[in-house]
Amino acid sequence: MGGYIKRFIENAGWPRIIIGMFLISLYIAAPFVNVRVLSSLSDTLVRVGMNGVLVLAMVPMVQSGCGLNFGLPLGIIAGLLGATTSLQFETRGFQGFGFAMLVAIPTAAVLGFIYAQILNRVKGEEMMIATYVGFSSVAVTCMAWLLLPFDSPVMIWAYGGSGLRTTISTEGFWRHVLSDFLAFGEEGGTFYFPTGMFIFFFVMIFLMWAFFRTKTGTAITAVGSNPDFARASGINVNRMRTISVMLSTVLGALGILVYEQSFGFIQLYMGPFYMAFPAVAAILLGGASVNKATMVNVIAGTFLFQGILTMTPSVINSLLQSDMSEVIRIIVSNGMILYALTRKTQVKR
């Protein structure tokens, strides 16, 4: 028994155990401060479903040794472009959502390819460069949102009559198409489970798992593990890295679409600016390192991180009678990133 516990601690790692205990204690404390456990759990699950694919988008780049995808906003922009295009063409329901994906995926692939060429020139500094690729792409698209020839009245500024608004509702188009598919209960009720969103999330997880069991996936893992070894085995290292960056970017695009259909709004302009950080924090919290990540890391990390995010406002705020949620969120997410990056055993090359 003692040995088992020891092994569990070793496998799970202290940060996860501490955060996990904290989360459990929040759930235990909830009823005492008049927070309903079931609806809290529903909130957590909804947020897990919303953010899961974005967290998954970290995996390919981590595995290929490109580090954490701080350039996630680039993929998100492709997703936003898909979303706005589908609204422009007034496609609704599953067709609308599918159309958005259809536009988003190739856009993300192209952007990802360019992004990969940049990262291949800065080996060893990927994460720093990725951060700025993310930031600057957001700034560039700020202009694009104003200038692109969208003219659907649901999306453009009412005054002036041109340029997209900062927040656009997906209501009446494809809000909740995934979330409400085979869902249990109703949002706002005692318990709500967004089945469709989870089906989508797990299909993505399965595809990713399967991909890393193929010959190409194996090569990508080896590139991340030791690029010199991979090269000596005849692998085109830059090509594998490019594939992984494109995959990450495409997943970022899909992830934001899932997020928007559940959230109900498309957030343009500075919306994607900080989107990478919660996803990075989540996968690190899940136990991934800078050059190794598994599907378990994704699921566990998303759940723990989003759990903390949903539970702290309700429970801690009731306890302390003050709004601490934002502070705790920042401490947990940035603290986790800091912790993981200082502990990283420098991506080997």
Next chain:
Amino acid sequence: MGRMAFEEPILAVESVGKEFFGNKVLSDVSFTLGKGEILGLVGENGAGKSTLMNILFGMPLISSTGGYDGRVVYDGKEARFQSPFDAIDAGVGMVHQEFSLLPGFTVTENIMLNREPTKYNPLVEIFGDRMRTLDRQAMRQRADTAIDAIGFAVDPETLASEMPVGHKQFTEIAREVDRKNTKLLILDEPTAVLAESEAETLVRALRNLSARGISMIFISHRLQEIIDLCDKIVVLRDGRVAQETRPSETDVFKIASAMVGRSVSAASTRVRDAAETEVVLDVENLWVDMPGETVRNVTFSVRRGEIFGIGGLAGQGKLGIANGIMGLFTAGGNVRVRGERLRLNAPAVSLSRDMAFVSEDRRGVGLLLDEAIDWNIAFTAMQVQDKFVRRMLGGLVKWRDDEAMRDAAMEYIKLLEIRCTSHKQRAVELSGGNQQKVCLAKAFVVNPKLLFVSEPTRGIDIGAKRLVLDILKKVNEEQGTTIIVTSSELEELRSICDRIAIVDNGVISGIRPAAAPAEEFGLLMTGDVSVTGPTEGRDI
């Protein structure tokens, strides 16, 4: 050479021994060095020269690994320097192979570094001695004196970054000379980077110094130089003094044979009609830009079924050859594999031509340290030959076949006696010898016709060494694999190879059958080709 008599020794090394983690690198080394005497120290790479120098100079590496056995008597007292500072205080100077000069400083500043004569100014009263200013005139004078002492004309105001290597070497020596109390100077291959004329000047300078009573230990691979300069010669082999002699009693040939050993018994007894088989690898004018192991112009050919050795001292380019042919470093020239020209600089192409490579850089290139044994063994074969792959959805998906990988790993674990907990153990957790076996398994699994193995026994224990060499022999005999072994250990090459090429300064200085006398190889290594007559080149 009329020198002063050496009555009392300045340095006496008495049965010094040293172990690194149970690996004996020095044992029972004794010699003495008189005042003003120059001792030449020669030996192959790994003979223990550096360790001995580290002991004499008090490098922390020695005390942190458990000190050493025996005694070092310096200047009449037993000396156990705890750090180089102790050694410097006691008057031991060391001139390193790598220069330790500040590039942006002048010769004067470099010579006087940290010993600058200083001038008083009122700020000293407030801020202490750190505020004293440099006495440039005195610095210049002392630098001039030191430069004069070694008898070499170098402008004291030149920046170190703008000097040719030869001048840098002299500046280093001048720095040691400037120390008033320097009694013993250790020079680690000072002539290695020098042109011949510069080397001569240096030798003259060192004689000057010895006439002034400074004793020296002079390490070099250039044997003629040692004979010309030194009063006494100590040859180290495998951590022991193989020979102690005086230049008048020896010659280049004798030193070379003492260096590499005379154990002809170890040499290969392989008698094969290699001449009967066809040439499988034909290398012409190969150059490889591998840092530290530059290959300049190499030409040789290997016949099917042969075990071909490539030897030579470290840094001469022997390791570059295999790396270049396998496409890991930028290379040029004409390489033909089984008659067909090989496209260089493309590892995938080299691998697809039934060649495999066991890299000398085991942890850097040879292994996926963070992955399991089965991945390490199977990866190359999977990527290059589609082994361990199951095709699914009509060949659209190439699925990794974990069972096949496990089976292959198990087979090689048994065959090569890899000691591990399971095929899922990570490579980083294995010992050096077992890691090397994994590297070999990785190469065997692609069934190569031509196998390059670099430094197969570096950093592994004796038992594993034997096993690794036996495996190579067995694969060669049973499967007819042509093997090209690169190694710094000549004895190892002689024990398994048919022919051995010695690389010196980026070119092959000679190819000899393994049974050729050891001293011939020794001479080829040290570049004294003239002594052995013309090389035979490519004939077999």
